[in-house]
Amino acid sequence: MIPTTFEYTKAATVADAIAALGNGDGKLLAGGHSLVPALKLRLNQPDRLIDISQIAELRTIHEENGTIVIGAAATHHEIATSALVRSKLPMLADGAGQIGDVQVRNRGTIGGSLAHADPAADWSAMVLAAGATIAVQGSKGTRKIAATDFFTGIFSTALAGDEIITAIHIPILPGARATYQKFAQPASRFAIVGCAAQRAPDGQVHIAFTGLSDAPHRDHAAEAAVSGKPLDAATIAAAAAAAAENVSINVDHYASEKYRKHLAKVYVKRALEAIA
């Protein structure tokens, strides 16, 4: 449980952090809840750590032009307890409160979780269902990546090597209903299956899974079964029947392919019932 030797740099600004990233084999350190264990097990042996957890511009949560903007270094706890998030996007506040345990929520950050892209992390399903975009900054400037384009596979994202997530922009849809429901792995409390669902005022439904497959994703077949239709027992059952088909399903200690697929259908049903 002893990491290899590394340099430690504390970045004061995003620009500092990007400059440091461009300079050798560095890793960004935010909450450290995924990175530090990997360092201790020597699964990850970076030359330097660039600590971005204290960059003030990354820690704000505010409303801007009809969206909620959450700084990448905001902790799960800050999001769970933000009055603004709770009133405008209650799914995110509730979902943040389901992550890990108190210690994890106090240190872990939304940006760190998204960039790490653990296939069973909670935030991924929520940002997908909420139609979020992810603001990033690199040596070539800033850009925004739609959540649907962000997750590319197991522990892999659309981020370039020198890019940092700066904020997550989530549109406020007055009258929308959204929920995140998860069946937690009992040891890690990551999602065996997590399902986020959002129904916009126009009846369009987003359904997103985490834990089910290598990468979190929207389930378009399940969405089609309920989008623009009343959410009732028949449409919900149709969505459950359509869900989790034609995807490669994860297998681990706690869930076989068959069981995980079954859980996905159960959790689509629960999520849709919660927003009906």
Add this chain to the structure above:
Amino acid sequence: MSTNYIGKSVRRVEDKRFITGKGKYTDDIILPGMTHGIFVRSPYAHAKINGIDTATALKMPGVVAIFTGADLADVNGVPCGWQVNFKNGDTMKEPKHPLLAHGKALHVGDPVAFVIAETPEQAKDAADAVEVDYEELPAVTNPAEGVKPGAPLVHDTAPGNIAFDWELGNPKAEVDAALAAAAHITTLEFVNQRMAPNAIEPRSYIGAYDTTSDKYTLYTSTQNPHLIRLLMCAFVLGIPEHKVRVVGPDVGGGFGSKIFHYTEEALITWCAHKISRPVKWTSTRSEAFMLDAHGRDHVTKAQMGFDANGKITALKVNTYANMGAFLSTFAPAVPTYLHGTLLQGLYTTPKINVDVTAVFTHTNAVDAYRGAGRPEATYLLERLIDLSALEMGVDPVELRLKNFIPAFDGVTQSGYQTQVALQYDSGNYQGVVEKGLAMLGYADFRKAQKEAAKNGKLLGVGFSTYIEACGIAPSAVVGSLGARAGLYEVGQVRVQPTGKVSVFTGAHSHGQGHETTFAQVVADKLGISMEDVDIVHGDSDTVAFGMGTYGSRSLAVGGSAIIKSIDKIIEKGKKIAAHKLEAAAGDIAFENGKFTVKGTDKSLSFGDIALTAYVPHVYPADLEPGLDFSSFYDPTNFTYPFGCHIAVVEVEKETGKVSLKRFIAVDDVGNVINPMIVEGQIHGGVVQGIGQALFEGVEYDENGQMTNASYMDYCMPRADDLPMFETGSQVTPCPHNPLGVKGAGEAGCIGSTPAVVNAVIDALWSGGHQVRDILMPLTPERVWTAMQ
């Protein structure tokens, strides 16, 4: 003074230092010139070691020395502490357990080299640079597979991978005949899965050697420092015992896993001598998961026969017990004398036969883990009896009561002689069940269960009634059964001249609260304040001897040794008082801290007598000065705590997730010194037992890799998984020790596991799913699959 500490929930004396972070554990100790060691360990479960190249590593910064198996070829291995011979009389197979693997690695984590450097970081970097040429060989991990022809052999000297086989009870032919005549037979084939002990403090050792005095010191996170010294000196290193000090400072939990003499302890002591500098090694959490001796791991077939009236007529048990790659210190005793002997349970079963085959596999060693054999026996009996009730369509409580041994006090009525060698001391088994049923509200529960079933909900109740053999043990008995040590305890009581008391006990506290409970006993017996009593343990230089803490023995055996010394103190005090008060010793009474001439108001305080003993100016001519006695207590029998545990669960149909709604534990642990500590022990044990039922279990893949060796995968029970526990108690004093105590450390862990599993099975039957068994831990997927 008049005291009554016994029976009071006195707050724990030791908690001030633990809660404020001032506990001093082995890893907190820093010796001058201390070096740090890191192991290079086999990544394979079974491999030939063709070569080890340390050249690069030796040149790395800070490296002091690197040792490999070749350096220790002439050093003995660590011994097994218990010999169980084959049924045919052949000697138990006991292959050498070397301090470093030599030639072959026999399980994942088998130590191959030990790298010592100035800092842990330097040692780790150098350990990563040691190059080992392995040739991977096929491995076997399951004991029932291990005995099959053609299975990979762990040791060439143990054909069929069998360490020993063993049988106890009535002749097999008699049991088979009784089963053949039975009106109903319930058969269950099941696995009692392997558990990782998960003490919060990882194992940590410091070895030191003083060249001028030729004296060794070993600091070790152990449950029994004297036993470690004895085994290490006499069997492994061949160094004189009086030149070795073993200290077990504050120890953060053991659950059995810190009883055993580990190879690392002896290796570090040997290395300290080789390099003439102190060496520290502290286990990582990954090493703890893989290498702290595991528990359980039985593959069992059991059959219980009943007559037409529901009376049990026979029990037949066949178990394959996984030993791992080497025999750990007490490993042979666990599936035999701590398991087979408990298969009478609380029942009058007239014919019992138990047959155990102990099997080597390419896995970590298995040894005593909280309960040690007794949870396996209880699980077997209580699963069988609940399942029998379901199969026969009778009430599981009535079936138990019908078969219970009637109450007996062990004083006016004799003890109960079982079919499997033990004689129970005293018991009122029906009493704990009746209390548990009242707490549950059994009739109301069954109504609620029926209502729930109508609404598509699965509610279940599970019962478990247990007995355990604790307070180990009469030395002559265990000696005849293969123990290579006595199992008495030592208690020294030193009254200081000012009347303050230092107590030296061979029991070792690693969470139990001895500094509180032992002080309560001593203060009450001597009529002094608890603040005037200091409990000293864990250091072979200050405590004369000791066998340590395990098997719920500390108070029953260690406490009794202290009582013997207190009796000697009082007897001598009476002689001193008689002389000073000019009376006959027979006329002196000792009560409430005062020596009084009976029938008079002439008295001297305990403090007066203490001072007189050390300033013997007016003193009996034929009496030695001083007031300091040491006693050995060797118990005459085991103690037999018992109880009734009841679990109420709800199973979620859609997912198979089990929610524990209620847990009721009624335990009879004999007399109680500190109810708060006993309740804490019960709570902790119950959680551990629930952990086995629902959450925990070591998993090996077919290559012998442990696949869940981290808290991300190995699930420990947490507070939000559990209901508030409902505890009740009954007191049936132990008739054969002076405190009347039986022991409480393991009870919770023994009773709880089958109660939870039985409750889940009951819930499934209430919904029409006639499931007979589910492999523990009962994960949601396993329960859901059972319903499909």
